[in-house]
Amino acid sequence: MTNLSLFVAIPLGMAFFIPMVSRKIKWFPDIFGNLTTFLLLLLSLKTIGTETTYQMGNWSAPFGIVLVLDGLSCLLLIIINLIGFMATLFSVEYIGKLYTSKLRYYSLFLLMIAGMNGLVLTGDLFNLFVFMEIAAISSYGLVGFGCQAKELEASFKYLVMGSIGSSFVLFAIALIYGRTGTLNMADIARVIHIMPFDNLIYFSFVLLLVGFLIKAAIVPFHSWLPDAHPSAPAPISAMLSGVVIKTLGIYVITRMTYNIFGFNNLISNILIYSGVISMIIGVIMALIQWDFKRLLAYHSISQMGYVIVGLGLGTPLGILGGLFHLFNHSLFKSLLFLDSGSIEYETGTRDLNKMGNLVKKMPVTSFSTLIGSLSISGIPPFNGFWSKLIIILAAVEVGRPIIALWAVIGSILTLSSFSKVQRYAFFGKGEKFEKEKWENYKEVPSLMQVPLLILSILCIVGGFLAVEGTNGIFAPVIKVLTGGVLPYIAKVLRF
Amino acid sequence: MIYYLCFVVFLIGLYGACCKKNIVKIILGLSIMEYSVNLFFILLGYRKEGIAPILDRSMEINDFVTKAVDPIPQALVLTSIVIGLGVLSLMVAIAIRLYERYRTFDITEMKKLKG
Numbered sequence: 001m002t003n004l005s006l007f008v009a010i011p012l013g014m015a016f017f018i019p020m021v022s023r024k025i026k027w028f029p030d031i032f033g034n035l036t037t038f039l040l041l042l043l044s045l046k047t048i049g050t051e052t053t054y055q056m057g058n059w060s061a062p063f064g065i066v067l068v069l070d071g072l073s074c075l076l077l078i079i080i081n082l083i084g085f086m087a088t089l090f091s092v093e094y095i096g097k098l099y100t101s102k103l104r105y106y107s108l109f110l111l112m113i114a115g116m117n118g119l120v121l122t123g124d125l126f127n128l129f130v131f132m133e134i135a136a137i138s139s140y141g142l143v144g145f146g147c148q149a150k151e152l153e154a155s156f157k158y159l160v161m162g163s164i165g166s167s168f169v170l171f172a173i174a175l176i177y178g179r180t181g182t183l184n185m186a187d188i189a190r191v192i193h194i195m196p197f198d199n200l201i202y203f204s205f206v207l208l209l210v211g212f213l214i215k216a217a218i219v220p221f222h223s224w225l226p227d228a229h230p231s232a233p234a235p236i237s238a239m240l241s242g243v244v245i246k247t248l249g250i251y252v253i254t255r256m257t258y259n260i261f262g263f264n265n266l267i268s269n270i271l272i273y274s275g276v277i278s279m280i281i282g283v284i285m286a287l288i289q290w291d292f293k294r295l296l297a298y299h300s301i302s303q304m305g306y307v308i309v310g311l312g313l314g315t316p317l318g319i320l321g322g323l324f325h326l327f328n329h330s331l332f333k334s335l336l337f338l339d340s341g342s343i344e345y346e347t348g349t350r351d352l353n354k355m356g357n358l359v360k361k362m363p364v365t366s367f368s369t370l371i372g373s374l375s376i377s378g379i380p381p382f383n384g385f386w387s388k389l390i391i392i393l394a395a396v397e398v399g400r401p402i403i404a405l406w407a408v409i410g411s412i413l414t415l416s417s418f419s420k421v422q423r424y425a426f427f428g429k430g431e432k433f434e435k436e437k438w439e440n441y442k443e444v445p446s447l448m449q450v451p452l453l454i455l456s457i458l459c460i461v462g463g464f465l466a467v468e469g470t471n472g473i474f475a476p477v478i479k480v481l482t483g484g485v486l487p488y489i490a491k492v493l494r495f
Numbered sequence: 496m497i498y499y500l501c502f503v504v505f506l507i508g509l510y511g512a513c514c515k516k517n518i519v520k521i522i523l524g525l526s527i528m529e530y531s532v533n534l535f536f537i538l539l540g541y542r543k544e545g546i547a548p549i550l551d552r553s554m555e556i557n558d559f560v561t562k563a564v565d566p567i568p569q570a571l572v573l574t575s576i577v578i579g580l581g582v583l584s585l586m587v588a589i590a591i592r593l594y595e596r597y598r599t600f601d602i603t604e605m606k607k608l609k610g
Contacts, residue, residue: 126571126574130574130578133578133581133582137578137581137582137585140582140585141585144589147592148596149593149596149597149605149607150607150608152589152592152593152596153593153597153605153607153608154608155589156518156586156589156590156593159582159585159586159589160512160521160525160586163512163525163528163529163582163586164509164512164525164528167505167508167525167528167529167532170529170532170575171502171505171532171535174532174535174536174539174568177536177539177567177568177571178539183567226608227608230608231608
């Protein structure tokens with residue numbers, strides 16, 4: 001039985017311990033940063049299949065803060081800690097070469113992981129806000145880490161939009177507290193379903209939804225993402241795009257709609273329409289990009305649209321499709337961002353026009369980018385295919401085939417966009433290709449290749465997680481979400 | 496009535512954050528938004544002729560519960576003020592460095608990232 005507070009305590013402690021010690025000891029941040037994330041990964045794998053609660057300070061449920069671990073939290077813990085470990089492995093060489101201060105980087109990174117771990121585990125609404133702010137403030141700092149003009153501009157834009165979103169959320173929390181008198185999420189669910197749904201509850205739900213849709217970068221709240229994700233260092237882009245928009249955005253929306261406010265037709269329609277618009281607009285804007293990381297950032301918006309559509313459909317198959325696509329997307333999108341990082345490490349550029357013929361000089365990077373591109377486009381037998389197929393089948397099953405049609409169109413445009421990447425960067429030549437520099441390129445150091453290879457293998461194998469049967473990780477998640485409000489209340493308030 | 500006024504201050508802050516071109520005014524708008532939410536929180540816990548929520552030895556506990564203002568919003572607002580302080584310091588630090596890079600505080604001049 002894992003002590004749930006360890007997930008927050010370990011990275012938080014190390015985040016403050018690393019700067020204290022590493023002014024004298026130079027190798028400390030690298031080794032201990034990686035050890036911390038590896039330990040968190042092992043702890044999160046140990047929690048598969050269990051459902052526990054933990055009362056902070058031994059104050060029981062409606063009076064104190066409770067940490068709740070159920071299937072949905074378990075899935076997100078695995079995603080956060082796995083991608084965190086891959087990103088810290090990658091950062092050892094990458095931050096050393098391209099940026100200056102390793103101890104500040106690891107400190108902010110571990111703070112971000114502590115915030116996200118706490119967010120998926122908490123059962124208290126204000127505690128959720130506090131952890132969301134911890135993760136968000138660390139990510140604002142990390143986006144502007146190399147203090148050049150473009151990065152600072154992107155960080156400021158992200159900061160302003162994120163703070164507006166957080167203020168909306170805080171206002172909504174104030175309204176909910178004023179109406180229900182409690183902050184524990186299960187207790188709020190219990191009280192809301194006793195009293196009639198009046199305008200105040202609708203208003204606070206709308207404020208919450210808008211605040212978290214800003215964090216999840218769904219159209220029309222997405223405009224910070226194409227600036228923030230390219231400007232961040234590559235492992236931070238992998239974390240931001242692969243984990244942060246999922247925990248700060250999608251997880252909280254799921255928890256709000258399924259377990260607290262109750263799922264109904266209106267919420268379903270809101271999520272489906274915003275998801276479809278995100279899918280299409282994201283991928284159309286991605287077609288015209290020549291900056292590799294900006295292209296990947298627009299594809300993140302599009303794939304988040306798929307996840308929101310899957311969750312908005314509401315049926316068990318739809319939820320499975322949406323959450324499986326969440327898991328797969330974190331794998332292949334972080335793989336693609338780490339690839340762009342290794343290209344930037346070697347060639348010093350992100351412009352697709354300036355790259356060319358990289359398959360001869362950087363075989364491991366080319367192989368993993370190929371796998372990532374095939375996965376995101378939905379080619380069988382990689383993992384993207386299975387999750388997109390489940391979403392399309394779920395849409396047809398509910399009786400809304402137009403959604404399935406838009407999903408297929410989005411997938412085709414994704415494939416065309418990544419064919420462009422492959423043609424200009426790896427198998428062909430860009431317009432401004434420089435041959436003298438190309439002669440000197442070699443493959444990235446082997447410590448950076450390890451996360452690329454591990455993520456590629458997981459992309460290949462991940463498809464079989466769904467085919468094998470959805471036991472273990474996905475079945476508990478679906479049970480939590482389709483159970484709805486009442487089992488959640490029973491589980492948390494039992495103590 | 497006063498709760499509507501809190502929301503009006505929130506909207507004033509939102510107007511400042513969305514429609515002003517100077518970075519310092521945007522930062523001020525965001526701060527106004529955060530202050531208005533804190534004010535709303537505190538006003539939620541108010542009780543007419545209430546006493547401070549500190550329990551004396553001489554007080555009867557039922558008496559205390561019916562008379563004291565709500566202490567939970569006070570705790571929440573303390574946390575929220577500190578979070579707002581953290582964000583504000585980060586914003587001002589970024590604004591100073593932006594001035595060093597772009598030589599202006601006008602956000603319409605900072606257009607290096609587009610498309």
